[in-house]
Amino acid sequence: MLANAELTQDFTVLNQQYKKLIEALVAAVGIPAVALDVEITHEGNFRGFDGNKFYLVERGTLCARYQGRTVYVLDEGDMLLPDITGVSDDAISVVYGSEAGAHLCSYPALEFMRRVFSDQAAVKLWTRMLVTYAGLMLRITAANTPEDSPATPGFEIYQPGDVIIEQGDRADYVFNMSSGVAEVLVDNVTVGRIGEGEIFGAMAALTHADRSATVKAKTTCSVVKVPKEQFTELIKSNPATIHSLLIDMANSIVNLNEQLVGLRGHHGFD
Numbered sequence: 001m002l003a004n005a006e007l008t009q010d011f012t013v014l015n016q017q018y019k020k021l022i023e024a025l026v027a028a029v030g031i032p033a034v035a036l037d038v039e040i041t042h043e044g045n046f047r048g049f050d051g052n053k054f055y056l057v058e059r060g061t062l063c064a065r066y067q068g069r070t071v072y073v074l075d076e077g078d079m080l081l082p083d084i085t086g087v088s089d090d091a092i093s094v095v096y097g098s099e100a101g102a103h104l105c106s107y108p109a110l111e112f113m114r115r116v117f118s119d120q121a122a123v124k125l126w127t128r129m130l131v132t133y134a135g136l137m138l139r140i141t142a143a144n145t146p147e148d149s150p151a152t153p154g155f156e157i158y159q160p161g162d163v164i165i166e167q168g169d170r171a172d173y174v175f176n177m178s179s180g181v182a183e184v185l186v187d188n189v190t191v192g193r194i195g196e197g198e199i200f201g202a203m204a205a206l207t208h209a210d211r212s213a214t215v216k217a218k219t220t221c222s223v224v225k226v227p228k229e230q231f232t233e234l235i236k237s238n239p240a241t242i243h244s245l246l247i248d249m250a251n252s253i254v255n256l257n258e259q260l261v262g263l264r265g266h267h268g269f270d
Contacts (some may be wrong), residue, residue, distance in 0.1 A: 041097030060102030180221030
C-alpha cells in the first residue's frame with residue numbers, strides 16, 4: 001500500500017506485515033482465484049469491478065479515489081476490500097481505478113467469508129489483518145492531518161523490559177502483538193504471557209475499567225495500537241473479531257489459572 005503523503009518507517013513495517021497476513025489468509029481460505037486484467041481507468045470504477053468480490057493485486061497498481069482525490073494506492077500483494085458505505089450515493093463513494101493497468105485475482109466475498117468463519121486459524125488471520133489495516137489507515141490519516149492537530153499513534157516498537165501497559169492506568173487503546181513476546185504481571189507477579197497475533201488490553205477498554213495488569217516486553221515487540229472507540233466500531237461491524245477476541249481472552253484465563261495453580265502448589269496452599 002502506498003500513500004500520497006510522507007510516511008514514517010513504522011508505516012513500512014506495518015505494510016509488510018499486512019501483506020504477509022493477506023498472503024496467509026488467502027492460502028488458508030483456499031478459493032481458486034479468477035484472473036482479471038484492469039485497463040487504465042481515470043474515472044469511476046474499473047470495468048468488471050464487483051462490490052461482492054475481494055480482489056488481490058498480483059501485478060500493477062490500483063488507486064482508491066474519494067471525491068476526486070487519490071487517497072492511497074494498492075500495489076502487489078494488497079487486497080481490495082470494497083467500500084460499502086457509499087455504494088448508493090456516488091457523491092460519497094470510494095472508486096477504484098488504475099493509472100497504468102493491473103492484473104488482479106478475484107474471490108467471491110460471501111464464500112470467502114464463509115470459509116473464514118469456519119476456520120479458527122483463518123478467523124485469527126482475518127482479525128489481525130483488519131487491526132493492521134486500521135493501523136495503516138491511522139498513519140495515512142495522520143500524515144494528511146495539519147501539524148497542529150494531534151495525531152493518533154497506530155504502531156510502536158518496544159524493547160525488552162519496556163512497559164506496554166501499566167497496571168492501574170486508564171485504558172485508551174486495544175493492542176495487537178504483531179511480533180514478539182510479552183509477559184503479564186499482576187502486583188509484580190508474572191501470571192501469563194502474550195505472543196504473536198494475540199489481541200490484548202481489550203477487556204479494560206470495553207468495560208471502561210482501569211488496567212488490571214502490567215504488560216512488559218520480554219523480547220523486542222512490534223505492537224499495533226487501536227483507539228478503544230475505533231476498536232468498538234470494528235467489533236460491531238465484524239463479528240469475526242469478537243470470535244477471535246474471545247479465543248484470546250479464554251487462552252488468557254487458562255494461562256492465569258495455570259499460574260495460580262502453580263503458585264498454590266509452590267506455597268503449599270490447600
